[in-house]
Amino acid sequence: MKKVYLNRIVSIIVPVYNSEKYIEKCIMSILNQTYKYIELILINDGSIDNSGQLCDTFAKLDNRIKVEHMKNLGVSSARNKGIKAATGKFIQFVDSDDYIEPNMIETLINEINRNIDLVFCGYTRVSKGKNGEINIKAISLNKQVNMTKKTFLNEFGILFKHYYINYLWNKLYVVDIIKKYNLEFDSLINWGEDLMFNLQYLEHCGNITIIDKQLYNYVNYNDNSITSTFNKELYNNQNNMYKSVRKFLIKNNVYTDTNKDIVELKFTDSIIMSLNNLFYKDSDCDKLEIKKQISRIIEDDILGQDLKYFNIGGFQKKIVGKLIKNKFLHLIIYFYKTKEYIRRRKNFLYKIFKK
Numbered sequence: 001m002k003k004v005y006l007n008r009i010v011s012i013i014v015p016v017y018n019s020e021k022y023i024e025k026c027i028m029s030i031l032n033q034t035y036k037y038i039e040l041i042l043i044n045d046g047s048i049d050n051s052g053q054l055c056d057t058f059a060k061l062d063n064r065i066k067v068e069h070m071k072n073l074g075v076s077s078a079r080n081k082g083i084k085a086a087t088g089k090f091i092q093f094v095d096s097d098d099y100i101e102p103n104m105i106e107t108l109i110n111e112i113n114r115n116i117d118l119v120f121c122g123y124t125r126v127s128k129g130k131n132g133e134i135n136i137k138a139i140s141l142n143k144q145v146n147m148t149k150k151t152f153l154n155e156f157g158i159l160f161k162h163y164y165i166n167y168l169w170n171k172l173y174v175v176d177i178i179k180k181y182n183l184e185f186d187s188l189i190n191w192g193e194d195l196m197f198n199l200q201y202l203e204h205c206g207n208i209t210i211i212d213k214q215l216y217n218y219v220n221y222n223d224n225s226i227t228s229t230f231n232k233e234l235y236n237n238q239n240n241m242y243k244s245v246r247k248f249l250i251k252n253n254v255y256t257d258t259n260k261d262i263v264e265l266k267f268t269d270s271i272i273m274s275l276n277n278l279f280y281k282d283s284d285c286d287k288l289e290i291k292k293q294i295s296r297i298i299e300d301d302i303l304g305q306d307l308k309y310f311n312i313g314g315f316q317k318k319i320v321g322k323l324i325k326n327k328f329l330h331l332i333i334y335f336y337k338t339k340e341y342i343r344r345r346k347n348f349l350y351k352i353f354k355k
Contacts, residue, residue, distance in 0.1 A: 044069045185197050
């Protein structure tokens with residue numbers, strides 16, 4: 001029998017941390033949705049700016065808003081708190097510095113009425129150029145797809161490549177699935193937690209729909225992003241995430257062909273990111289810690305099987321792949337120190353080194 005969810009409440013969970021510059025636009029984009037049956041759950045995760053006060057102010061203006069204040073425990077704990085507070089039949093996650101298109105919730109809810117367990121949509125990446133200009137990039141499959149879990153799994157690699165699976169905010173989830181299987185975010189990790197949650201959820205899905213519309217606006221202005229600041233646990237987090245992806249694909253008998261190639265190619269990309277991370281100017285790793293982390297990388301058995309994927313990339317990736325293959329620890333350190341030296345002096349060679 002077809003499920004019908006007309007006029008059912010959608011719980012939108014927004015973790016908030018020091019977002020006073022963006023939170024008003026985010027909140028208004030949710031309140032002004034064409035679909036009105038919503039509850040907006042704002043989780044103030046120990047903000048030290050005016051974000052918490054702004055959340056309380058908006059709650060006084062619209063009775064669809066709930067505000068929860070907590071000490072700063074991180075985005076995963078905030079989302080878990082939001083799930084517990086949710087009373088809707090569906091859950092959507094929105095980040096506090098982003099905003100959504102006016103018809104996003106209505107479009108997603110109309111699809112999930114078709115006996116669907118998970119709905120994806122496209123999104124727009126909004127970033128700033130070097131001169132402050134706004135750059136907009138649309139991410140879409142250019143077709144609407146309704147698929148069974150089996151079909152979805154066969155397409156996993158392509159969707160993973162285009163960051164459809166990784167994020168939370170371009171999806172609508174069924175609360176019954178989340179609560180029946182006690183799904184929650186791992187508060188002990190600070191990178192890849194979105195994907196880890198999605199892999200858990202996908203295990204219990206039957207039918208999935210991907211909508212060919214960019215309904216979410218991902219604002220990437222953050223100077224503290226993972227690709228620009230030092231994160232001592234970056235390699236550990238990424239390594240654990242890719243282990244989870246492999247485990248998921250193996251369990252579902254689809255760790256083959258294109259799926260495997262794309263996942264392992266992106267894994268080798270993540271290794272380059274992790275090595276770059278060790279040599280950021282704000283890195284607090286001493287020489288011993290740097291050697292220890294690089295040793296772990298070059299001794300990784302899985303990475304040893306992935307060396308061919310280092311040839312798919314630019315100058316940096318190909319050189320580092322050869323150094324890893326030969327386990328030249330000290331040459332890897334020398335390469336990245338040289339790269340950082342060239343970067344600081346704004347030498348034209350840096351364009352070659354960073355590719």
